[in-house]
Amino acid sequence: MTAMTGSSAQAGVDREFWLIVSEVFGDTKPTFQGEGPSTGVPALFIRLAQCNLTCSWCDTKYTWDWKRYDIAKETHRRSVEELIAWALAYDVELVVISGGEPLLQQRALVRLVRGLREGGKRVEFETNGTVLPDSSLLVDGVHFNVSPKLANSGVAEAKRIVPAALEAFASSGRAVFKFVTRSVAELDEIQQLVDDYGLAPVYVMPEGTTPEGLIETTRVLADAVAARRWHFTQRLHVLAFAEARGR
Template sequence: MTARLIVAECFGVEKPTFQGEGASCGHPALFIRLSRCNLSCTKCDTKYTWDWSQFDPREESTKRTVAELVDWATSSPVELVVITGGEPLLQQEGGLVPLVRRLLAAGKRVEFETNGTLAPVADLVVDGVRFNVSPKIASFGMNEAKSIVPAALKALVASERAIFKFVASSVPDLDRIAGLADAHRLSPVWVMPEGTTAPAITETLRVLADPVAARGWHLTTRLHVLAFANTRGR
């Protein structure tokens, strides 16, 4: 049977762009955004991947074969492919493993942007793959009883291929992040300011910078918001 994935959008080939967040911020990147999520954060900026009270899934997603996605990605010389969502690991029992295998064989490297609620299958924990894990804390509008899944975080830590990137909107958020990092041995910790406009990102970044530095953590901006005004598909 032909492996297919439910895709929201692919971008970075026709209009080149960058990884906007985290350890690879500023690197040229291609994006495969998978549709569907198992959480429902009120501050989510990609609700078109899961919120069917606002969006029509028939308009917002298509089924694409692994071969189509590989052909698309390999039409570009860009090495980094970011597989994001939604929650991309929801489709790891489907076409995700063959997709990643074929991307790696073609010389790409892969970063998953995941919410940290699902343990990756062993076939995804391989050289060339990294997990950018973004556990959602309460201030992001998500019940932590759902968004913090200790067994999944433990598996991601054990993969030795994960960084933990938290969205923060204020200094008190850093205490919560520290509590989670201690409880689940999450390292390295990255902090990213919440916001979907350049002024909001800049303002929060300035508030967070010193306290993040004092804790010895990493700080990232949201480059796509600053550079492209959070335009969809950039």
Template sequence: MTTPRTLPLAPAHPGDRARLIVAECFGIQTPTFQGEGPSCGQPALFIRLSRCNLTCARCDTKYTWDWTTYDPRAESTRRSGADLADWATTSPVDLVVITGGEPLIQQRGLIPVVHRLLESGKRIEVETNGTLPPDPALLVEGVTFNVSPKLASFGVDERRSIIPHALDAFAASGRAVFKFVASTRPDLDRIADLADTHHLAPIWVMPEGASDTEIAARTRDLAGAVAARRWNFTTRLHIHAFDGARGR
């Protein structure tokens, strides 16, 4: 199997730090919802940053990092933080989801964007794989983190995807929820182990799948066991509602 190529994870020189590498922004021209986690079903805007520090086999946004399949010149642009904030503040929708890829690769450049959005009355959810500790400047009122540590069943080496000091930092922040993608019931045992070891709470479990059929089957298999553990369960609304269409 060909190993996906990745580009540098940070801008090339300090003068570029005010510009972020962006895959796409959506939710204004064509309205949409947050599809997962605690805010599932709420109207949302999305700023999807490009680049990732993992190469998960089951990733559904490979256009942010897999340059064996996608052309980075076609799939990403550099945009200033001011431009991104201006874009989001044109909409009355108050929830802005900053996702990826792995957005915390570029978190220093995100700080002024996030603070300007907060000043305009927005609230922010940062979706992260939990491998990079959050900058203290992002641990402020109005910002929450949807931390999704990737298990081996997601097609990744856990020596790369489970970073203890980063998980500990999110758990201590008081601003994180922990959303795990699960494929089978044994995944729930691994989630419980991580939750106990790193004091992760609250826990959300989401069935892995890229179609209604897959999600429905895994929901039926997992839901009872998740309920028995007193965890939260979330679906993937954007798959059910929009068939996983990009930009929805």
């Protein structure tokens, strides 16, 4: 995707409809959705910058950790119209919008999603479930992979669990709830959130940034997750591409 030119900026593109983007991918090097109910489906990715959480195990800290990464190098301003044109140029039905936390920029996302849907795309959001979704995003062809963070994230509960947002996602009928998990003991923590906020369906995903780590955690969790009759999802992109960025 090319940067905005000076002439484009002078054309008066409404600043309200710009997004702070970390990266886009799935075009020159095809890839697929690696997690959740669409695992293995070919996909384009729009990864937005900025996050309201600071999870210790986050594997995309380059979208928000400006003590460790250079914000000028890691972020780019893109117009919504430019992103729509980029996505519609490829014969890939699914567009995944992730982050960071994408819903921090959802005012512009309403227009982005409308353009993608009008172009025949299906949209999935990867969100931490702390931001109340705009009703304009709760439409046909748009789904949310909501990943409430557990204590293993190192983030205070009051910051990572927002009841009103979780209840809105749960009642929307357009969300699944995906939990990054390290141990069998953490399944009780998930169960409490499920009971408190009516979260369903539940997907458990082993934490890990290497194929070896994922396999190990998968084997630790598998029997216990199966016993609860929850879904079990992998991080297929990690298994397939290891730690390669933009895959």
